[in-house]
Amino acid sequence: MNYPTPALQPLPVSSLVTEQSRQRLITAIISVTNGIAYYIEPYQQQLLDRYTRGRMTLDEVVYSLEAAASFRTTAR
Numbered sequence: 001m002n003y004p005t006p007a008l009q010p011l012p013v014s015s016l017v018t019e020q021s022r023q024r025l026i027t028a029i030i031s032v033t034n035g036i037a038y039y040i041e042p043y044q045q046q047l048l049d050r051y052t053r054g055r056m057t058l059d060e061v062v063y064s065l066e067a068a069a070s071f072r073t074t075a076r
Contacts, residue, residue, distance in 0.1 A: 022052045043068065 026048055040048075047064055050056040056064075 017054070019052055019054060022054065025058075026052060 044065065047056065047061045051058060051061045
């Protein structure tokens with residue numbers, strides 16, 4: 001027997017990224033790390049603040065964090 005297959009409908013995704021949605025992402029990431037001892041350095045907090053305000057993209061934040069980590073390992 002052939003049963004009708006429902007057509008898949010894409011989920012509605014907003015292309016508008018708001019400060020609230022960026023803050024929710026950061027909150028979700030931090031909540032995953034609860035219970036893990038870590039220290040957020042001031043420059044890392046500044047990057048997150050810039051991302052939250054829409055002044056940096058997530059890719060720019062990741063690039064900056066990777067560049068700082070690379071610099072720290074080569075400076076030793």
